[in-house]
Structure formats: C-alpha cells, structure tokens
Amino acid sequence: xxxxxxxxxxxxxxxxxxxxxxxxVDGEICKDCTLHSCVYACPANLFSLLSDGSIVFSHExxxxxGTCYVACNLEGAISWRYPGGGLGVSFRDS
Amino acid sequence: MSVSFDVVVVGAGPAGSAAAMVAARAGRTVLLxxxxxxxxxxxxxGAAFYAPQVLEALVPRFWDSAPLERVLTRRAICxxxxxxxxTVDFKNAGWAERPYNAFTLLRPRFDRWLAEQAVAAGATxxxxxxxxxxxxxxxxxxxxxxxxxxxxxIEAGVVVAADGxxxxxxxxxxxxxxxxSHDVSLGVKEVIGLDRSTLEERFNLSGDxxxxxxxxxxxxxxxxxxxxxxxxxxxxxxxxxxxxxxxxERRVRPQDLLEGFKAHPxxxxxxxxxxxxxxxxxxxxxxxxxxxxxxxxxGLLVAGDAAxxxxxxxxxxxxxxxxxxxxxxxxxxxxxxxxRGRTDAQALAAYQSRLEQGFxxxxxxxxxxxxxFVMSERLQNVYPGLLTGLAEQVLRSGPEPKRKLISxxxxxxxxxGLPMSQLVRDLVDGGRAFAW
Numbered sequence: 001x002x003x004x005x006x007x008x009x010x011x012x013x014x015x016x017x018x019x020x021x022x023x024x025v026d027g028e029i030c031k032d033c034t035l036h037s038c039v040y041a042c043p044a045n046l047f048s049l050l051s052d053g054s055i056v057f058s059h060e061x062x063x064x065x066g067t068c069y070v071a072c073n074l075e076g077a078i079s080w081r082y083p084g085g086g087l088g089v090s091f092r093d094s
Numbered sequence: 095m096s097v098s099f100d101v102v103v104v105g106a107g108p109a110g111s112a113a114a115m116v117a118a119r120a121g122r123t124v125l126l127x128x129x130x131x132x133x134x135x136x137x138x139x140g141a142a143f144y145a146p147q148v149l150e151a152l153v154p155r156f157w158d159s160a161p162l163e164r165v166l167t168r169r170a171i172c173x174x175x176x177x178x179x180x181t182v183d184f185k186n187a188g189w190a191e192r193p194y195n196a197f198t199l200l201r202p203r204f205d206r207w208l209a210e211q212a213v214a215a216g217a218t219x220x221x222x223x224x225x226x227x228x229x230x231x232x233x234x235x236x237x238x239x240x241x242x243x244x245x246x247x248i249e250a251g252v253v254v255a256a257d258g259x260x261x262x263x264x265x266x267x268x269x270x271x272x273x274x275s276h277d278v279s280l281g282v283k284e285v286i287g288l289d290r291s292t293l294e295e296r297f298n299l300s301g302d303x304x305x306x307x308x309x310x311x312x313x314x315x316x317x318x319x320x321x322x323x324x325x326x327x328x329x330x331x332x333x334x335x336x337x338x339x340x341x342x343e344r345r346v347r348p349q350d351l352l353e354g355f356k357a358h359p360x361x362x363x364x365x366x367x368x369x370x371x372x373x374x375x376x377x378x379x380x381x382x383x384x385x386x387x388x389x390x391x392x393g394l395l396v397a398g399d400a401a402x403x404x405x406x407x408x409x410x411x412x413x414x415x416x417x418x419x420x421x422x423x424x425x426x427x428x429x430x431x432x433x434r435g436r437t438d439a440q441a442l443a444a445y446q447s448r449l450e451q452g453f454x455x456x457x458x459x460x461x462x463x464x465x466x467f468v469m470s471e472r473l474q475n476v477y478p479g480l481l482t483g484l485a486e487q488v489l490r491s492g493p494e495p496k497r498k499l500i501s502x503x504x505x506x507x508x509x510x511g512l513p514m515s516q517l518v519r520d521l522v523d524g525g526r527a528f529a530w
Contacts, residue, residue: 002365009373037342043375063375066260067280071342086222090135094374
C-alpha cells in the first residue's frame, strides 16, 4: 500500500523506549498556550490536547527529531533530552 | 578522571566519523561516541550524497566497499500546482563514470560503514552512549565530556561536537542560542519498496543509474518547504521537508502533507504499487549562515549539522558532503592544535580558516541570501503556480485563437495578483541569491 495511516507508518519503525520519558511537558505553562503547535507539528502525533486544555504526551514512539520543542512558543514548556544510550528510535532502512 | 583521549568526537554521523578518521590517522587517540545502537540508527537524510570527491580523498575508491544505492545521472526539478506540474529534467550519462557526481544511499547502512572506516584508522567507537554535558575547567575551557553511564567522565584534549541539528553541546558551550523555528525544517520521509525492474522501467534507468526529483509548490500543501523523491536500488526515498514555523502556523500535520504529496498527480504514478518499508522524521538546519553558531571555542569544535552546515537553497539540498568536509577540517585542526600543545580557541581557529578556504564556507557565504529567498511567500506559493499556469496556457489547445506569449504572461501575472514591479523586485532578489 502506498497510502498509509500514521499507525501503519509507525508500525514500520523500531523503537526501544527508555523507561524514563526523555521529554517532559510542564502542564502549568501549557495552560497559557493557545497555539498547541506541538500537537500539530509532531510527526508521530505524540501530543494530545485534552478538553480541559492540558497536553498529554507519550514518548514511546518518538523520533527524537526536536520539532516539538522548536515549534513550542512558550519557554520551558517542553523539556527535552535524548533517551538513554541505545534506546529510543533505531532506523534500519531509511 | 580515569579515561582520557586526545580527541573525543560526539556523534558518529558523517561529520563525526570523518573527524575521528582524520584525527586517528594523524596519530591521535580518538574516542567516537554514538548514542544510537549503531552509527546511523538516529540519522535520516534524503539521501543524496553530492560531491563524493570529498570522501574519495579520505577513502580512495570508497564506492567499491561503501553501501551505496545508485549513481545519480539524472536530476529533475518539478514545479507543481494542485493538478499540474512542470519539470526540468536533466540527464548526463557521463555522471555514471568517475568522478561520480552523486550517489543515493541509506543512512543507517552508510553511516555504519563510514564509522567502520574511522575504526580502521584507529579510532575507538563507543555506541549506546549519550553525552549529557561538556566538562569544563575553571576558565570555561572544554576538557572532556560526561556520558550517561556510571563513572561517565571522559577527559579530552579536544572535543568535536558532531551531535547533529539539535546540538545540545554547542548550545551548552554558549556557541549558539535556541534554535529558531524559522531556521529549521522538519523532514518526514518514507522508504517505499519497488521491485528493481519496475523501478528501472518507471524511471527510465539502466544498471546502477539513479535519479532525484525535487518538488516545489503545492506538493507541500501550502506550508513553506518542498518535497523530494530519490531512487534507491530497489526502493524510493521520498518525503516532504517543511519549515517548522510555517508548519506550526498552518496547523497541519506532517504525515498528512506526506500523504498529500504521494497523492499528487505528478507523484502518484511514480509510487504506485510500492509498499512502505520505513517511515522516518528528522529536523534539517536550513538557514545557512543566518543560523551558524560560532564554530569553535576553547577545546571545542562544532561540525556537520550541529554547525548548521546543511546547504538547502532550492536547487541544492546537500549536507553529507559538508558534514564530511567539516569533520575532516575539525579532525585536522584538533590534531594540529594538540601537536602544538595548545587547544584554546585561538589555536583551534585554523578549523574555521580551513572551512573558509575550501568550498564549505565559500558556498554558504556566496549563497547567504538564498535560504530566505527560497522560503519567501511568493517563491513558495505564487511562482510555482505561475510557471505551471504559463505552461498550461501555452500548451492547451482549443477552438479559440492562440494568444502570443506576452499576452499569456500578462494574463497569468494578473491572475496570480502579481504586479510587474513585484516580479522585477523578486527577479533582482533571486538574482542576488543565485546569479551574481
């Protein structure tokens, strides 16, 4: 299939998630955000906006690209570091 | 600190492996640190490798052993509107012979191979290891790195930060500030498998020859950026590369842009019948000198994407060559500084001089206004449509009398809402960016 859903796309990628999330989102800061750029820009769709205006995040299928914290317009809302050595995404055929 | 190396290189991508190889060949003890399970595990490019002479100078006849996909003999640049496309398609059979002009490759394989060449030169490769911070002495000079392992301090004469576009090390050292969302793009990519004979027939290729397509215009869904499609041996690498600020403003999802690109009438027949092998995403530093950090400090050099050395100016989309060339210069400057027993910023300034003298900084300085021009609103959203519109008006047939070119052009400019004065100003800007 050439046309694929995000789930099908992500199923082709090997992830070995770190036990500790390498990204943390500061809900207090996010409460003031009206843009929610992270929700749109993340290529793995890992950020979700809840009805109460808070952001939830899962790190297991993260590409470690950095787009979320670069797109974010509120300082300190997204804390970002690399997952532990050998963990996270491992591209094989790209 | 118990462990010590003359040179510690952070990141085993093309910049890091080149730096490690050169410093090791100069007789220095070198540690090459990679956070992935293997070199290339975290790395994504198109990937087309231009100016391969840079690598040939380090690894003679590298094409005999390096995992390459195809040798590029054809380059196509395609301007798109939602339903049409205008392609400039250049082929040179001579590019299939030495000196090769460019290759396609897959980074997890190529980067692994390149790191092996650094190891063969005497460097020590340490994978699965994250460098969390630089170790600095009282004066602020870099003296080593701290890795996320027990007893993780490693002493170094010189540290080469080849840690990619996010380069937390260059930032920590104060060589650059935060990344600006206007300066970086997000690339989302798929590798799509096609059997070899279908691929070669579809793209009119023979043997190991390959081609690249670059797309501008509506394929990026109104978001500033472009798209690409490269031929590998038995697969296609294709994707959309969009400015992060523009992506956030338009509130569209990158994976939807990718689907829109594949569905474009100019692209759909090229990917038909293929099957998805791997999806990937990565950021690309695209602003050239505007985003370039200071390239060296006391005990520290910055190379490759970490230094913003990706040349993304429409016609050209090149990074691996600049990474290798900058890594090479960094390895050489580090070894020379250590030979003289001084590793302060002044001693390491030879790194930048070398980049200034070679093609790396000459290219970036010469084309300094090109990245902004390429990302400008009209170049992104008006001119591709104007070109395809002109082509359509000239080439369409019908029972009405044919108009001559000037009248067609006037009508198309009016339809695009583009005053002649603006067109002239843009031509001058474009000329400054690309022509003189």
